Amino acid sequence: MTAMVTLHHVTKIYPPAPDAPAGGRAAALDGISLDVGEGEICVLMGLSGCGKSTLLRLMNGLVPSTSGQVIVGGHDLGTLSERKLQYLRRGTMAMVFQSFALFPHRSVIDNAAFGLEIAGVPKAERHRRAAEVLEQVGLAGNAKQFPHQLSGGMRQRVGLARALAVDPALLLMDEAFSALDPLTRRDMQDLLLDLQAEKRRTIVFVSHDVDEAMHLADRIALLHDGKLLQHGTPEELAASPVDEHVRRFFRGVAPALQASHALAAAAPQAAARMGALHG
Numbered sequence: 001m002t003a004m005v006t007l008h009h010v011t012k013i014y015p016p017a018p019d020a021p022a023g024g025r026a027a028a029l030d031g032i033s034l035d036v037g038e039g040e041i042c043v044l045m046g047l048s049g050c051g052k053s054t055l056l057r058l059m060n061g062l063v064p065s066t067s068g069q070v071i072v073g074g075h076d077l078g079t080l081s082e083r084k085l086q087y088l089r090r091g092t093m094a095m096v097f098q099s100f101a102l103f104p105h106r107s108v109i110d111n112a113a114f115g116l117e118i119a120g121v122p123k124a125e126r127h128r129r130a131a132e133v134l135e136q137v138g139l140a141g142n143a144k145q146f147p148h149q150l151s152g153g154m155r156q157r158v159g160l161a162r163a164l165a166v167d168p169a170l171l172l173m174d175e176a177f178s179a180l181d182p183l184t185r186r187d188m189q190d191l192l193l194d195l196q197a198e199k200r201r202t203i204v205f206v207s208h209d210v211d212e213a214m215h216l217a218d219r220i221a222l223l224h225d226g227k228l229l230q231h232g233t234p235e236e237l238a239a240s241p242v243d244e245h246v247r248r249f250f251r252g253v254a255p256a257l258q259a260s261h262a263l264a265a266a267a268p269q270a271a272a273r274m275g276a277l278h279g
């Protein structure tokens with residue numbers, strides 16, 4: 001699998017606040033090595049403050065690492081000038097936020113077209129592309145409305161449409177569905193999976209919710225106190241947690257998985273029995 005993102009021994013220590021007492025600063029990220037394959041959905045998971053958002057912001061260069069390498073699409077972000085970094089960010093990446101971050105005075109279609117506007121795409125073309133992605137997220141009929149006229153789920157569809165409009169090679173999603181009610185949240189997860197089935201993108205998705213991670217992830221990276229505890233498929237983490245912390249995260253998931261595996265294993269035998277009956 002070709003990697004879209006590779007992190008080598010990445011550490012991040014934020015500078016101290018001016019009024020902070022003297023002393024060593026704890027690392028927000030501590031020696032993280034990780035790869036995200038092209039077309040993969042990687043969910044960064046962990047408790048509040050473990051470093052998920054910092055890791056996501058390292059990947060688009062908004063936060064520089066203190067040491068180590070962050071390589072995206074073959075570019076070592078630490079070696080790029082601010083101008084080249086901005087070019088790479090605008091050309092290949094998009095971010096979806098928990099807070100939607102829509103412009104209240106722009107219509108839905110102008111919000112969806114925003115990334116294309118900054119990229120200098122002419123108006124007719126950006127509206128054509130924005131209309132296409134609004135259709136994909138099920139908002140074709142809402143193009144002329146304004147954010148305050150939409151529900152939370154619809155607003156987040158606009159946020160997703162705006163990100164998709166630039167056709168990003170890397171889509172970064174920071175707790176993107178966390179503000180939504182459980183049913184809308186599940187709808188959005190399914191929409192994301194449907195879109196992924198149409199066209200595979202590399203997606204890094206921050207979540208603290210194990211059900212969301214199990215539903216979306218090809219692989220999960222579980223962080224704790226700035227360290228990467230375990231990285232693997234949802235089944236690997238649930239079935240073979242490396243320590244007690246991982247085990248506690250997946251408590252309740254493992255029995256459900258075992259039950260579904262048992263069902264899957266039983267299915268061929270049941271089919272064989274049916275075959276024998278009919279034969």
Ligand SMILES: Nc1ncnc2c1ncn2[C@@H]1O[C@H](COP(=O)(O)OP(=O)(O)OP(=O)(O)O)[C@@H](O)[C@H]1O
Binds near residue numbers: 014028051052208
């Ligand atoms: N701009 C900043 N300046 C100083 N410290 C920061 C900054 N941003 C984050 N931190 C610290 O870095 C650590 C990791 O924070 P981060 O926001 O990455 O965690 P998180 O897992 O995304 O948390 P949450 O789930 O609550 O959003 C925390 O101790 C936080 O206080």
